[in-house]
Amino acid sequence: MNIPNKTGVTIMKTLKKHFRYYPLYLMILPGFLLILCMRYLPMGGIIIAFKNINYADGIIRSPWCGFDNFEFLFKTKDVLIATRNTLSYNLAFIVLGMVVSIAFAIALCEIRNRFAAKVYQSIFFFPYFLSMVVVAYMVFAFLGMENGLLNKSIFSFLNIDKIRFYAEPKHWPFILVFVNLWKNVGYSTVIYLAAILGIAPELYEAAIIDGASKWQQIIYITLPSIKPIIIILAIMAIGRIFYADFGLFYNVPMNSGALFSTTQVIDTYVYRAMTKLGDLGMAAAAALYQSFVGFVLVITANWIIRKIDSDNALF
Amino acid sequence: MKKKAGVNQISNRANCIINIFFLIYAILCIAPLLLSLGVSLTDEKEVILHGFNFIPRKFSLDAYRFLFQDASHVLRAYGVSIFVTVVGTLFSVMLTALYAYPISRKDFPAAKFFTFFIFFTMLFNGGLVASFYINTQLFHFKNRLYSLLLPLMMNPFNVLIVRTFYKQSVPKSIIESSKIDGASEFRIFIQMVLPLSKPAIATIALFDTLCYWNDWFSSLLYISDVKLYSLQYTMYTALMNIKYLLKFGETSSDALNSLGTVPTQTVRFAMVLIAIGPIILAYPYFQKHFVKGLTIGALKG
Numbered sequence: 001m002n003i004p005n006k007t008g009v010t011i012m013k014t015l016k017k018h019f020r021y022y023p024l025y026l027m028i029l030p031g032f033l034l035i036l037c038m039r040y041l042p043m044g045g046i047i048i049a050f051k052n053i054n055y056a057d058g059i060i061r062s063p064w065c066g067f068d069n070f071e072f073l074f075k076t077k078d079v080l081i082a083t084r085n086t087l088s089y090n091l092a093f094i095v096l097g098m099v100v101s102i103a104f105a106i107a108l109c110e111i112r113n114r115f116a117a118k119v120y121q122s123i124f125f126f127p128y129f130l131s132m133v134v135v136a137y138m139v140f141a142f143l144g145m146e147n148g149l150l151n152k153s154i155f156s157f158l159n160i161d162k163i164r165f166y167a168e169p170k171h172w173p174f175i176l177v178f179v180n181l182w183k184n185v186g187y188s189t190v191i192y193l194a195a196i197l198g199i200a201p202e203l204y205e206a207a208i209i210d211g212a213s214k215w216q217q218i219i220y221i222t223l224p225s226i227k228p229i230i231i232i233l234a235i236m237a238i239g240r241i242f243y244a245d246f247g248l249f250y251n252v253p254m255n256s257g258a259l260f261s262t263t264q265v266i267d268t269y270v271y272r273a274m275t276k277l278g279d280l281g282m283a284a285a286a287a288l289y290q291s292f293v294g295f296v297l298v299i300t301a302n303w304i305i306r307k308i309d310s311d312n313a314l315f
Numbered sequence: 316m317k318k319k320a321g322v323n324q325i326s327n328r329a330n331c332i333i334n335i336f337f338l339i340y341a342i343l344c345i346a347p348l349l350l351s352l353g354v355s356l357t358d359e360k361e362v363i364l365h366g367f368n369f370i371p372r373k374f375s376l377d378a379y380r381f382l383f384q385d386a387s388h389v390l391r392a393y394g395v396s397i398f399v400t401v402v403g404t405l406f407s408v409m410l411t412a413l414y415a416y417p418i419s420r421k422d423f424p425a426a427k428f429f430t431f432f433i434f435f436t437m438l439f440n441g442g443l444v445a446s447f448y449i450n451t452q453l454f455h456f457k458n459r460l461y462s463l464l465l466p467l468m469m470n471p472f473n474v475l476i477v478r479t480f481y482k483q484s485v486p487k488s489i490i491e492s493s494k495i496d497g498a499s500e501f502r503i504f505i506q507m508v509l510p511l512s513k514p515a516i517a518t519i520a521l522f523d524t525l526c527y528w529n530d531w532f533s534s535l536l537y538i539s540d541v542k543l544y545s546l547q548y549t550m551y552t553a554l555m556n557i558k559y560l561l562k563f564g565e566t567s568s569d570a571l572n573s574l575g576t577v578p579t580q581t582v583r584f585a586m587v588l589i590a591i592g593p594i595i596l597a598y599p600y601f602q603k604h605f606v607k608g609l610t611i612g613a614l615k616g
Contacts, residue, residue, distance in 0.1 A: 018425070023499060024420065025425070027416055027500075028418070031474075032429070038446075038469075039436040039440065040436070042440070042449040043441040045441050045445025049445075059448065107333045110324075110330075120337045120341055123341040123344050126345060130529070130594075131590070133547050133548075134590055136554055137351065138348070138587070141354060142350070149366065149369075152366025208323050214323075214325060254554065270444060280444060283443075284444035284445060286444075287442025287444045288442055291439055291442045295438055
């Protein structure tokens with residue numbers, strides 16, 4: 001008799017403790033419901049990947065089909081090309097983005113004219129604020145076949161043959177990497193700049209007394225000091241390495257079928273499988289493949305960081 | 316060149332090289348904007364003859380005249396975009412600020428659970444197909460205004476930024492002493508916490524504004540009714556399908572009377588300009604708060 005009573009008492013105590021905070025629960029409630037409906041309920045849709053789905057029967061009554069969708073998915077070469085493209089583009093974005101923006105941040109700190117540095121920083125940030133639709137228009141203004149600035153004015157002035165950018169896949173790795181850098185470097189430069197400005201000036205003063213050159217200061221003080229932020233941004237980027245910026249790969253090449261070999265990424269593949277092929281099951285399998293591998297990657301990246309240097313782990 | 320470099324300053328030559336490089340890159344950053352401006356102010360026939368150029372060979376405001384006088388589509392789309400941006404940002408900021416407060420409180424027993432609840436959505440999601448299916452079948456997202464609002468509301472990243480800001484900038488003693496004075500939790504939140512957190516709130520409001528204003532993907536998934544096209548989606552459609560702009564001409568006879576045909580090329584770039592317009596106007600403000608927000612140091616979850 002005593003034991004159930006005791007648990008009863010502790011349950012009452014816990015409830016009371018929680019009840020004391022009911023205003024905080026009320027505050028959290030609307031956001032909780034929104035996240036539940038918009039981010040957790042859709043996870044239920046994952047079972048589409050294991051079903052032979054049709055709209056008439058709906059998600060519950062459609063027959064199960066095991067891993068058939070996945071088998072079908074990996075039989076086609078398309079998903080492998082999409083995976084290869086996603087990984088190589090992201091790798092290029094991560095490495096180049098990091099190198100360029102750290103270099104920019106260090107150089108911005110060293111410029112003598114502080115006002116000029118501020119102005120540069122503001123201008124570099126500008127492309128970040130544009131939507132990918134707008135960016136696609138701008139790229140088109142340069143590369144368009146009929147009226148594009150390069151083809152119509154510059155190439156004809158230099159006596160070079162016109163290039164059919166929107167029909168030849170080989171140019172796109174360069175174009176997409178360039179557009180991505182152009183759009184995002186300003187943003188990451190600001191983050192690194194803030195980290196560099198936060199370094200204690202005493203470190204540099206001591207280094208100057210010891211006769212360290214500018215390069216030595218960068219290599220032995222600046223870079224090690226911003227290592228944590230570099231690592232955090234790198235883990236986050238590696239965790240997202242299976243995801244691509246849909247707009248960049250869909251709008252900027254203007255959804256041109258001739259370019260799929262170098263512009264198809266997993267995100268666009270899923271979208272096209274869903275809308276153009278109408279194969280919901282296979283598209284869901286591809287989407288699940290993406291989120292599952294992405295999840296494993298972010299956990300692994302974090303686990304490795306925790307092993308090496310637990311202070312810098314994200315969670 | 317005779318001016319000597321100070322102690323621990325880079326040499327004149329290095330300074331010069333960096334400046335030249337940055338100047339070129341800065342031009343590169345705004346060149347596409349200038350090209351779009353140039354094209355939008357050019358006469359359509361000139362564009363067809365000589366292509367897109369920075370400086371109009373023949374100046375013309377036809378594209379803008381067409382957009383504002385006759386293309387009621389575009390004005391309507393502008394309205395949709397403004398509505399979605401304002402309402403979306405308002406709700407999103409409210410929900411984010413409310414959600415972030417309890418999980419910033421160390422004494423709140425469920426703080427850990429709710430933090431993980433939102434953090435997990437950053438690590439894993441159902442994927443495009445699952446959410447598309449659930450949203451359309453369960454929540455009837457097809458051609459509804461809320462399908463442009465809800466998917467982007469409450470970015471988990473923003474929630475964590477605000478939470479970190481509360482933790483760092485709202486002294487615990489203020490909350491404790493207000494409690495002793497008998498203030499309710501809601502009162503403490505509204506009268507103490509929110510005013511102290513203005514910088515963080517301003518920052519996420521900007522993130523949200525930008526996110527809603529630049530969104531076209533939700534429209535791509537859920538909207539097929541022209542009446543609900545946002546500005547970005549109208550532009551998207553005009554980019555992928557040049558004939559779309561010609562349809563405007565069918566409904567607006569005045570345009571054809573004065574211009575003959577729809578100036579499709581220049582109109583597209585006039586749309587680019589009116590889509591970026593608000594961003595450029597608010598740019599100094601935007602930039603200041605963005606930088607501030609990024610430096611809150613809230614990257615760590």
